[in-house]
Amino acid sequence: MPVPVVVLIEDEPQIRRFLRATLTGQGYRLFEATTGADGLVEVGSRQPDVVIVDLGLPDIDGIDVIRRLREWTAVPIIVLSARGQERDKVTALDIGADDYVSKPFGADELLARIRVALPIPRARRTRATTRRSRSGRCGWISCGGRCSSVTGRCA
Secondary structure, eight states: OOOOEEEEEOOOHHHHHHHHHHHHHTTOEEEEESSHHHHHHHHHHHOOSEEEEOSOOSSSOHHHHHHHHHTTOOOOEEEEESOOOHHHHHHHHHHTOSEEEESSOOHHHHHHHHHHHSOOOHHHHHHHHHOOOTTSOOOEEEETTEEEESSSOOO
């Protein structure tokens, strides 16, 4: 299995140092950029499996970085930002981010979100989609008075 490639677009040296140790220690190949412009170049040249982007970059706002990335790539994007307002989160997600982690953050949470963002290997995806619940019944989610089947098999 190839080593997952992550591009980190983050201007804070302490966070880059922490993530470098965390991600490389977990077997990820990491490429770093300290500006939005450099980050766009890194993503284009490295073809990463996941991009982690800060919103508060010195040259280009992270929202604009996400918008530009979405013009030419579908790579999963995880926002890592000190902007914790709901409006900022919704804006980032609406323009194309796949996930949002607020600073301060825990390494385990970020690693879990990276694992979720990575493409699922075919064998694992097949097992997960064909597994039935122990009761043999369908699962349902209630959301605002509307119910949806989790498995998609029940109506």
